[in-house]
Each structure stands twice: as structure tokens, then as C-alpha cells.
Amino acid sequence: MSLELLTYLFVVVSFAIYIFIAFWSRSATTHDFYVAGGGVTPLANGMATAADWMSAASFISLAGVISLSGYDASGYVMGWTGGYVLLALLLAPYLRKFGKFTVPDFVGDRYYSNVARVVAVVCVLFISFTYISGQMRGTGIVFSRFLQVEIETGIMIGMAVVFIYAVLGGMKGITYTQVAQYCVMIFAFNVPALFLTFTMTGHLLPQTGLGATLESGTYVLEHLDGLVEELGFASFTEGSKSSVDIFFITAALMFGTAGLPHVIVRFFTVPRVRDARISAAWALAFIAVLYTSIPAVAAFGRINxxxxxxxxxxxxxxxxxxxxxxxxxxxxxxxxxxxxxxxxxxxxxxxxxxxxxxxxxxxxxxxxxxxxxxxxxxxxxxxxxxxxxxxxxxxxxxxxxxxxxDIMVLANPEVAGLPNWVIALVAAGAMAAALSTAAGLLLVIATAVSHDLVKKTMRPDITDKQELTIARVAAMVGVLLAGYLGMNPPGYVAAVVAMAFGLACASFFPAIIMGIFYQRMNKYGAISGMLVGLGSTLAYIIYFKFMGGSQEQWLFGISPEGFGAMGMILNFLVAYLVSHLTPPPPIAIQQMVQDIRVPRNQGSAYY
Amino acid sequence: MQQQDLAQRYWRRNQQIIIIYLIIWFLVSYGAGILFVDYLNQYQVFGFKLGYWFANQGSVLAFCMLTVAYALRMNRLDNEFDVHE
Incomplete structure (x- = not known):
């Protein structure tokens, strides 16, 4: 069978599976639509979180970035996995205990203020739209590369598929779809990776192959260092970026991961607090399967x-x-x-x-x-x-x-001389990566509008059914807007994604952490902290990415990608100072904070 | 009051555990992978420079172990204080 036919076959079959799953597990109530009825097992949630989390960038671009910049790109590996430690230890169990539907729900209730809620909704929409436009673009690019169609056509097909299963299935639908997508993408990434490792080192696992010797008897990394240094590049294993910059980039990605609304919301879907903890561990394990083989693919790709x-x-x-x-x-x-x-x-x-x-x-x-x-x-x-x-x-x-x-992953099967079905599989895997993330983000957008904005702020009197309809309409508008942004990307996609992380890191992470761990934190502190964090990060990124600021002007040598961590520190400082100049939160709120710290329901007043 | 006291003791224990785990989390990533990377790169384990290995493989493995260990440790703590669901 020709490559093109095989690719079509794989892509169409995988899409049919996703839509079938969504139809089979469609949502009937807002509880289903927002948090999958709260009955997802930790294992399934971990898998869904992994698929939700690993985007087109992880699947297609990360190996290439590491391949071309070596150690300098380590921040992506550590940042995008280390965030799950923070989620498991500091966020997921308590947000699960809090037991509502969304991140703005928590911010609005904990800081007893609709202003805080609306600020949170604005942050959610901003983060999710910047991120989803990158995913839509990613779908279009995958289509255009593997199936020789225009990027715009690819984006429209992607929009249609995501629309069908996210709008119909809600959280319940996308959870089980993401489980399937995780399997497709992990298989698609690792089959070529295993072959490549085996042909170059005789090892089966990429993780050990990276530390093994080549046929010539020299170690893979030693050989690669020698090759690149001879050609005038910085050493692969040592890199050339300053430690300060790598430190801040890692921190921004790590804390940003822990603050991304579409990841946090996944922990609302499991039944118990202990399930939230263990499903964070599952998610990280599933992510690690891909992330630890990426550096190996990167090194082998560069040598080849x-x-x-x-x-x-x-x-x-x-x-x-x-x-x-x-x-x-x-x-x-x-x-x-x-x-x-x-x-x-x-x-x-x-x-x-x-x-x-x-x-x-x-x-x-x-x-x-x-x-x-x-x-x-x-x-x-x-x-x-x-x-x-x-x-x-x-x-x-x-x-x-x-x-x-991107070529490091896309061309891998051909470089390694693998059969056509593997190339078709990589196409289906890349598509799964982009679609699963887009669906998760779309759901967060729909929920922020229907639940946080309409139900909680504007029209508390609407029925569950009406709310569900609004959520579906919001998802529809969201997918159209995302598609439009994907076709007319605002600047350069990587810069935009960096922005999403920086903003999540500088706005949500501190607000949620202080909401749980610092009982004295009040609404004035939280709101001013979020605004300062968001404003400073946004200004820094816009100045350096879009207004032509030069590297010499970087504050303490921190690149715009890493500034979210600085915005986070500012957020904490401002919030602390302001909260001490203003009255403490009401007793009921303090009791609520006490309550979310303990797994068993103590039956306190706020319910 | 009894119950509230218990809840506070539970919370203090939890915070201590979190701090210990976060120290390890910091050491394997920001420590071994970034701050002391040059020092650790002097040592070679199999084909890896040690600092590079921490930054690209070791930290991720350590993160996995940390999350699993924390989940198990907290299950035990929940039972000890009888606050499990």
C-alpha cells in the first residue's frame, strides 16, 4: 500500500475511534460535562492527563529543539515534568477536596469575590486561547506535511473533529478519548525510537541506549560532543546558556505547568483525595515514558x-x-x-x-x-x-x-529506514497529540464562560440544562475562534506558547498556593498579586518578543521565556504585603481553608 | 476541639513531609541539573556525564519516584490520623 493511502487509513481510523468513544460516553449533565461525573479512575485520569498535557510541541518539536541545542534545552525536560511534583504535593489533593468544577471557582470562592473570579476567568481565557491556537496550527501543519493538503484545510478538519467530540462528549467524552489518544501517541513515538536505538547501539530502550556505546566503541554522547565541537557548535552535553537563564526558564515551565487550568481541572474528575494524589503520579509516569526517550531520539537524530x-x-x-x-x-x-x-x-x-x-x-x-x-x-x-x-x-x-x-521526529522513521506503516503511525500520533490538548483546552474555555461567567457571575438563576447548552455554544464559538487564530497566528507560535506558561506561572500558581497554605491571605492580596504577576510578565514578553527589545536589556539575564518565574515572585511579594495592610478573610473562609486541608469531609459550615 | 486539634497536627505533619519532598525535588533538578551541573559533569557514569544525566533523565525518574512515594506516604498518614475518606 502506498504511504499516502496508509496515512489516510491510520488517520481516518483513529478519528473514527475518537468520535465513537465520545458518542458512547457523551455527557448528559453539567457534572458530566465539566468533571466527567467525578468518577474517573486514577489510572484513566493519569493517562488522560498525560495526553491532555503532551501537545503537538512535545510530540513533534521538543526532540528537535533538544537535538539542535543539547543541554541548553534541558529546562524543557525538567520543567515540563517537575511541575507534576508540585501538582501532586501542593495542588491536586486540596483542589479535589474543594470539589467544585473549575479553577476560577476556587479563586472566586476562596477569595470571596466575584472580582477575583472574573480576573481568573480572564486569565483562563487568555492562557487557553494562546495555547489552543498553537495546537490548531500544529494540527494543520501535521496534515499539510503528511497528507499534502493546505494548512488551512488541515486546521478545518481538526476543528471539525475536536468540535464533534468535545461538544458532544464534554469532559466525560474527552477523558476516554484522551486515553485512546495517549496509547496512539506513545506507540507512535516509541516504535521509531526503539528501532533507532537498536540499530545504533544494540540497546532496546532509548533511555539506556543514550548512555551506551556505538558500533565504533565510543559512547554516544562522547561521539556527539566530538562531532559538534569540531563543527564549531557548543558542546552537546554542556551547552552555552547561562545558569541563571536556564534556572528561570525551568522554573517558569515548572510552575506554569502546575498553574495551567486544563491540567488542574483534570484532578476534579477523580472520586477521592487519595485518587488525586496517585493519579498525578500516574500522569507523570505516563509522561516520563515519552520524555525520557526524547533526549535519546534527539541525540541519535543529530548524529545521523x-x-x-x-x-x-x-x-x-x-x-x-x-x-x-x-x-x-x-x-x-x-x-x-x-x-x-x-x-x-x-x-x-x-x-x-x-x-x-x-x-x-x-x-x-x-x-x-x-x-x-x-x-x-x-x-x-x-x-x-x-x-x-x-x-x-x-x-x-x-x-x-x-x-x-521538527524534522528530527518527522523524518526519523525514514532516516532509520522503517516501513511505511511506521511513518503513517507517526502522523496519527502527532495528530492525537495536537487534538487531545486542543480538546482539553476547549473544554476549559467553554466551562469558564458557561459556569464561571454566566452561572456564577451574571445569571445565577439558569437551570442545569440551560447551563449545558451555554457550555456547548461557548465551545462552538471557542473552536471557531481557535481555528481563526490557528490560521492567522499572532506572531510566532513558540513565543505564544511561552507566553501561556509565563502567564499561568505568574497568575494562578501563587493565587492557588496561598489560598491553600496561607490562611491569612485575603481577596485584596490575591487580586493585586494576580494583576501584578500577569501585568509584569505580559509587559516583559511583549516588549522583548514583539517590540524589539534586545538581549542586553534582559533583567538579570532572564530571557522572556523565563520571566514568568520572576512574575510569580512579584505576585507572592505583592500579595503578602497587601494582605497585611488589609483585614483578614471572614471566619467562614478560614474554616473552608481548614476544611480543604483534611481529606475526610468534616461537615463544616461552608457547604 | 479534639477534632480540630487533630486536624492541625495532621496538617503540620503533612507540611513537614511536603518540605522534605520538595527539598529532594529541588536538589535533583535545580541542584544537580543546573547549579552544580559543571561540577557533576566531571564524573562519568556509563556514557553519561553525571550533571547532564540528571538534567535529562535522572530528574524525571526522581520526580516519578517522589510522586509515588508521596501518594503512599499520605495514604499512611491519612490512616494514622483517621482522616481518610
Whole structure:
């Protein structure tokens, strides 16, 4: 069977399964729609949380980012897993005990204020929309890469599928769909990873293969360090970023993970407090299966790339001799070559082959005939080649290659020479990763509008049925808006996702932690803290990402990706000071705080 | 009053446990993976520089163990204080 047919088959079958599951477990009440009736087992919830959490970025981009930046990208690995320790220890059990539906519910009730609730709703909507637009874009990109359709068409198909199962199924539907999606994506990621590890090291597990020796007898990482240093890159295992910056990026991602509403809300779906604790452990274990094999895929991918491009003598490879996958991904624009020294061979080393901020090739669409081609030193004409200068002290030749990080996962099966069904499986896995996260976010958006905004703030008198209808309408509007944002992304997707984490870290995490662990915290402190955290982080990111702030102006050398952690510290400080200048919270609220700290229901006054 | 006292003692024990676990959490990630990474990188275990291993593999494994251990420890504490559901 042809690759295209197989890919269609895998994608269509997996979509049919998701829709079938959603139909079978559709929601009838708001309790079902918001928290799956509160009866999900910890194991299923852990799996669903893992799928919810691992987005298109984890599945497609992370291995590539680590591959190209080595140790410098460790913050992603530690940050995106360490957040679950915080969730398990500091948030999940108490929020489960609190026992409502949403994060703004907690903020609004704990800080006895609808202003706090509305601030929380605004944060939720802001975080979720920035994040979901990235997921929609991810779905579109996967479609366009594997099935050769326009990105816009891909986004529309993705919107339709998510819409059907999120709107119909609610939390109950998406929970069981996510369980299926987790299985698809983990299988799809690990099959090529296992093959790759086995062919390169003879080990079966990527986790041990990374520390093993290659056929030549040298250790994988030692070999890789040698390769990249020879080409003028920083050492793979040591990197070049400052410790302060990595520290703050890790912290922002970690605390941001613990503050993301679509993750927190998953812990409302299990029956008991002890289930919330253990399901956080399950979730992390399921995530770790993917996250610990990512660094191995990254290292093997980089070795393969360097050795394929520079050839056995390290002098470069003639374009005609490159394997088929190179041309395929060149057409897709994920890899590009500009022959700076005009020797007809590809060479890969440090430095940008193209100019511009992210050194991406700016392709010039000209007629593909020999005359037009001969005018350019590259197979796809570009408008922005760099000058091709290099320092002969540090590297043997100028870099002639542009490599998009995504290629490390997308091209892996071809590089490893795996059969077509594995490539089709990777497509279905990437789709599962994007859709599961999008559905989780969509649900949070719908809930924030129908429950927190309409039911709790504007019209408390509506019935359960009306509330459910509003939730479905909100999901519908949400999916349309998300699709629109996916087609017209606000700036550059990675920057936008960094923003979602920074904001979650600077706004929710402190408000919830203080709500549980600091009984004296009152509404004035919490609201001012959230506003300061949100405002400062937003301003910093906008200034450096969209208004052209330069690296020299970074505060204490913290990049915009890491500033959320600073915003969080500001939030804590401001909240503490303000709460001490204003009266303590009412007795009933203090009792509620006492109550959520103990698993068994003590029957206190606030219920 | 008796019950409230019990709840407070339970909460204090819980906080102590949380602090111990968070210290470990900090040490394996921010400590071994970032602050002391250069020092630990002098040591090699199999094909890994130790600091690099903590940052890319070890911290994640430690996180998994921490969450499981905390869940089990708290189940025991809940039973000890008879506050389980």
C-alpha cells in the first residue's frame, strides 16, 4: 500500500475511534460535562492527563529543539515534568477536596469575590486561547506535511473533529478519548525510537541506549560532543546558556505547568483525595515514558544528520548522493541548502546559512527550469542567503544548511529506514497529540464562560440544562475562534506558547498556593498579586518578543521565556504585603481553608 | 476541639513531609541539573556525564519516584490520623 493511502487509513481510523468513544460516553449533565461525573479512575485520569498535557510541541518539536541545542534545552525536560511534583504535593489533593468544577471557582470562592473570579476567568481565557491556537496550527501543519493538503484545510478538519467530540462528549467524552489518544501517541513515538536505538547501539530502550556505546566503541554522547565541537557548535552535553537563564526558564515551565487550568481541572474528575494524589503520579509516569526517550531520539537524530550530510570524510556530500528523505523534506521547506562555497556538496556546521532573526530560508518561487536554477547556488532559490563567512579556527567550513527542529521526529522513521506503516503511525500520533490538548483546552474555555461567567457571575438563576447548552455554544464559538487564530497566528507560535506558561506561572500558581497554605491571605492580596504577576510578565514578553527589545536589556539575564518565574515572585511579594495592610478573610473562609486541608469531609459550615 | 486539634497536627505533619519532598525535588533538578551541573559533569557514569544525566533523565525518574512515594506516604498518614475518606 502506498504511504499516502496508509496515512489516510491510520488517520481516518483513529478519528473514527475518537468520535465513537465520545458518542458512547457523551455527557448528559453539567457534572458530566465539566468533571466527567467525578468518577474517573486514577489510572484513566493519569493517562488522560498525560495526553491532555503532551501537545503537538512535545510530540513533534521538543526532540528537535533538544537535538539542535543539547543541554541548553534541558529546562524543557525538567520543567515540563517537575511541575507534576508540585501538582501532586501542593495542588491536586486540596483542589479535589474543594470539589467544585473549575479553577476560577476556587479563586472566586476562596477569595470571596466575584472580582477575583472574573480576573481568573480572564486569565483562563487568555492562557487557553494562546495555547489552543498553537495546537490548531500544529494540527494543520501535521496534515499539510503528511497528507499534502493546505494548512488551512488541515486546521478545518481538526476543528471539525475536536468540535464533534468535545461538544458532544464534554469532559466525560474527552477523558476516554484522551486515553485512546495517549496509547496512539506513545506507540507512535516509541516504535521509531526503539528501532533507532537498536540499530545504533544494540540497546532496546532509548533511555539506556543514550548512555551506551556505538558500533565504533565510543559512547554516544562522547561521539556527539566530538562531532559538534569540531563543527564549531557548543558542546552537546554542556551547552552555552547561562545558569541563571536556564534556572528561570525551568522554573517558569515548572510552575506554569502546575498553574495551567486544563491540567488542574483534570484532578476534579477523580472520586477521592487519595485518587488525586496517585493519579498525578500516574500522569507523570505516563509522561516520563515519552520524555525520557526524547533526549535519546534527539541525540541519535543529530548524529545521523551530521554524518549523513558531512559524509564519512567530513567533507560534505554531493547533492545527488543525499538520501530520498532529504529532497522530500526540502520540498516541504523543513530543510534547505545554500551552496556557499559552490562545490556542489552540502556541508553542515555552526552558524546560519541564511540571514534574519531565526535564520529561516525565505524561498523565492521561480519557475523550476534549468536556466532559472543555474542562476542560483541552491536547489530552491532563496532571497536571504548569509555571506557564508566563517572562522577557520573553530570550524572547517561555512554552514550551508537550514534545519527545522521538527524534522528530527518527522523524518526519523525514514532516516532509520522503517516501513511505511511506521511513518503513517507517526502522523496519527502527532495528530492525537495536537487534538487531545486542543480538546482539553476547549473544554476549559467553554466551562469558564458557561459556569464561571454566566452561572456564577451574571445569571445565577439558569437551570442545569440551560447551563449545558451555554457550555456547548461557548465551545462552538471557542473552536471557531481557535481555528481563526490557528490560521492567522499572532506572531510566532513558540513565543505564544511561552507566553501561556509565563502567564499561568505568574497568575494562578501563587493565587492557588496561598489560598491553600496561607490562611491569612485575603481577596485584596490575591487580586493585586494576580494583576501584578500577569501585568509584569505580559509587559516583559511583549516588549522583548514583539517590540524589539534586545538581549542586553534582559533583567538579570532572564530571557522572556523565563520571566514568568520572576512574575510569580512579584505576585507572592505583592500579595503578602497587601494582605497585611488589609483585614483578614471572614471566619467562614478560614474554616473552608481548614476544611480543604483534611481529606475526610468534616461537615463544616461552608457547604 | 479534639477534632480540630487533630486536624492541625495532621496538617503540620503533612507540611513537614511536603518540605522534605520538595527539598529532594529541588536538589535533583535545580541542584544537580543546573547549579552544580559543571561540577557533576566531571564524573562519568556509563556514557553519561553525571550533571547532564540528571538534567535529562535522572530528574524525571526522581520526580516519578517522589510522586509515588508521596501518594503512599499520605495514604499512611491519612490512616494514622483517621482522616481518610
Amino acid at each position: 544528520l551530521i554524518e549523513t550530510v558531512n559524509g564519512p570524510e567530513g567533507q560534505g556530500t554531493y547533492y545527488e548522493d543525499m538520501p530520498n528523505w532529504f529532497q522530500k523534506w526540502e520540498t516541504a521547506g523543513l530543510i534547505a541548502w545554500y551552496d556557499h562555497n559552490g562545490d556542489g556538496r552540502l556541508q553542515y556546521a555552526a552558524g546560519g546559512a541564511y540571514t534574519g532573526q531565526d535564520e529561516r530560508p525565505d524561498f523565492w518561487e521561480v519557475p523550476d527550469d534549468p536556466v532559472s536554477r543555474s542562476m542560483f547556488n541552491s536547489t530552491r532559490p532563496v532571497l536571504n542567503p548569509s555571506d557564508g563567512s566563517f572562522d577557520p579556527e573553530v570550524q572547517p567550513f561555512a554552514n550551508e544548511l537550514f534545519v527545522d527542529p
